Amino acid sequence: MQLQSQTDQKDILNNFSGIPPFPDDVSTAPLLRLSSEKLLAGDPIEYKRLFQASTDIGFFYLDLSDSEQGSALLGDADNLFQVGERLFELSLEEKKKYDLSGENSYFGYKAQGAAVIDKQGNLDRNEFYNVSKDDILGISDPLPAPETLHQNRARLASFMQGSHATVTLILDILNDQLALPKDTLQNLHRQQAISGDQVRFIKAPPQPVDDRRTAMGQHTDFGSVTILFNRLGGLQVLPPGADAEWVYVRPLPGHAIVNLGDAMVKFTNGLFRSNIHRVVAPPGLQARSTRYSLVYFARPEDSVMLRRLEGSDRIPVMEDGQTEEEMNSKDWIIRRALGHRVGRVNEIGFEKSAGTEELSRRIKA
Numbered sequence: 138m139q140l141q142s143q144t145d146q147k148d149i150l151n152n153f154s155g156i157p158p159f160p161d162d163v164s165t166a167p168l169l170r171l172s173s174e175k176l177l178a179g180d181p182i183e184y185k186r187l188f189q190a191s192t193d194i195g196f197f198y199l200d201l202s203d204s205e206q207g208s209a210l211l212g213d214a215d216n217l218f219q220v221g222e223r224l225f226e227l228s229l230e231e232k233k234k235y236d237l238s239g240e241n242s243y244f245g246y247k248a249q250g251a252a253v254i255d256k257q258g259n260l261d262r263n264e265f266y267n268v269s270k271d272d273i274l275g276i277s278d279p280l281p282a283p284e285t286l287h288q289n290r291a292r293l294a295s296f297m298q299g300s301h302a303t304v305t306l307i308l309d310i311l312n313d314q315l316a317l318p319k320d321t322l323q324n325l326h327r328q329q330a331i332s333g334d335q336v337r338f339i340k341a342p343p344q345p346v347d348d349r350r351t352a353m354g355q356h357t358d359f360g361s362v363t364i365l366f367n368r369l370g371g372l373q374v375l376p377p378g379a380d381a382e383w384v385y386v387r388p389l390p391g392h393a394i395v396n397l398g399d400a401m402v403k404f405t406n407g408l409f410r411s412n413i414h415r416v417v418a419p420p421g422l423q424a425r426s427t428r429y430s431l432v433y434f435a436r437p438e439d440s441v442m443l444r445r446l447e448g449s450d451r452i453p454v455m456e457d458g459q460t461e462e463e464m465n466s467k468d469w470i471i472r473r474a475l476g477h478r479v480g481r482v483n484e485i486g487f488e489k490s491a492g493t494e495e496l497s498r499r500i501k502a
């Protein structure tokens with residue numbers, strides 16, 4: 138009896154109901170698990186752990202089940218998982234009406250196989266739909282969207298506000314840990330300002346047993362902070378170092394996976410890390426299931442220049458001869474997001490649309 142209840146406890150912590158278990162025999166990333174309650178309460182040890190995760194690997198779990206704000210966000214994420222399933226049930230023809238990449242926009246639909254995952258030109262194996270924060274919160278004009286999304290604008294708004302609030306909490310603490318002038322990071326990410334912030338719905342179908350490939354190619358995220366919800370394994374990170382091997386990030390119920398993007402690397406001149414990651418077929422028995430993810434990408438406001446921030450003596454100084462590209466957040470994200478699309482890759486260039494991957498690997502001194 139005792140043993141049984143211990144097993145149940147472990148299952149609740151490790152597995153999502155109705156989903157085949159994540160296997161125990163694959164290597165996983167030992168990410169820190171931070172508590173939203175402790176971060177909200179100003180716990181100094183939790184602040185330090187957030188800073189450590191940001192410099193070491195740039196990825197951590199955030200337990201959302203232990204605070205009211207976090208639980209509300211989990212509830213919104215659950216609702217949107219259902220919306221995502223319905224969204225992708227629409228016909229390909231219908232979904233393709235909302236591919237806006239021809240208009241130089243990364244919002245809207247990307248069909249499976251519409252992006253290249255590597256220099257060789259192999260194609261991706263997932264579809265996704267990007268929804269703009271500014272559209273949903275009424276900051277910019279609404280983009281064309283399928284009825285499923287129109288009907289769920291209120292749900293999207295709630296999820297976006299909860300995610301943005303979580304990002305603001307994280308930025309607040311990192312601002313404090315960097316000893317930057319008060320509100321420096323927050324003021325570059327005001328919720329009501331025009332930015333590339335977006336929700337992404339992703340679907341990756343099960344792959345043929347004899348032809349399993351990378352579903353989403355290796356990349357670093359482009360913006361500041363990413364809040365990710367997934368339930369099936371398949372996400373992998375490449376730890377720093379020349380001999381590093383890919384390891385899975387095990388999804389945990391009640392938690393978001395949070396990671397930093399290129400903008401945070403640029404703001405801190407490489408002190409923070411935007412880790413390389415990719416999505417492969419889910420491991421073990423999970424490979425037979427359809428994989429859905431829901432993501433909130435927070436990015437600096439469109440006009441923010443992506444360069445080292447002034448005013449902190451904890452941010453490394455520029456080395457002699459080190460230069461920074463003059464680029465604002467909007468142009469950076471467009472180049473990064475559209476540079477891998479099949480229709481744009483030749484013009485923008487696969488290599489040219491790279492982010493902070495080289496820095497992320499921490500191989501060069």
Ligand SMILES: O=C(O)CCC(=O)C(=O)O
Nearest residue numbers: 337339367372416430432
């Ligand atoms: O689906 C996932 O688990 C990760 C997705 C991701 O890395 C992205 O959309 O940038």
Ligand SMILES: [Fe+2]
Nearest residue numbers: 356357358414
């Ligand atoms: Fe990503």
